[in-house]
Amino acid sequence: MFPRLKKYLAIFPFSVLLLTGSILCAQQGAPPGTAPAGQPSTSYPISPGQSDTAHPQTSPAQEPIPVPIQYGPYDTILVPAKIYNGEILSSRNMELSWVTAPMTPAMRKRIEEWTRLRNAVYVTYPFARKAGLIMNEMNAKLATITSESEKKAYLKSREKDLKKEFADPLEKLSVYQGRILMKLINRQTGNNCYDIIKEYKGGFTARLWQTVAFFFGSNLKQPYDPKGDDRQIEVIVQEVERMYRG
DSSP: OHHHHHHHHHHHHHHHHHHHHHHHHHHHTOOTTSOOTTSOOOOOOOOTTOOSSSSOOOOGGGOOOOOOOOOOTTSOOOOOEEEETTEEEEOOOOOOOOOOOOOOHHHHHHHHHHHHHHHHHHHHHHHHHHHHHHHHHHHHHHTTOOOHHHHHHHHHHHHHHHHHHHHHHHHTSOHHHHHHHHHHHHHHHSSOHHHHHHHHHOHHHHHHHHHHHHHTTOOTTOOOOTTTTTHHHHHHHHHHHHHHHO
């Protein structure tokens, strides 16, 4: 009895191994002796003249299924990159982030001043542009008149026409807008308002209007410096002129 039990115990492990292999092959649909799907089969080198029936190869239909590459914790990490000045640098697109903060009193004051100035330029620039065109036309006409009496008569007639066209709109301007208008007239004509009045109406009239402007906190002789104190006005004027050019 004991010799027979010893024989059974000796062949039991081999029986379990064969039975397990048969079950796995049946689940994969492959004949016993072939490797399960997803695992590479064992191949042996064949010498010339030797038959390969002893070591059958897997058919193309039974080639192993590729397994996705998985990186370990110490493997190289792939990241997006860009070439900058001949060097490859890692790059990443970050989501937009909005940063908000309460407006400070100083910033609010600057915005209010800029808005006031921009509004004044938009209101007065058409008048300054028209003034430049009228002065060019008047100067061209006066250059052809030799008689002083004819010049005075021409200026008086043009003054009457200009009052009809511009008196009401100009009276509605504020003192601040009037100051901006004088700067823009200087920009369009190259002369300040004092020199213009002196040329067309005489020195006494120019001094009279200079006194009136002084009481209103203004100055007919104020210059126009597009790269200095009047840089902001020039920026706004360039914006308006792009609208005129279309």
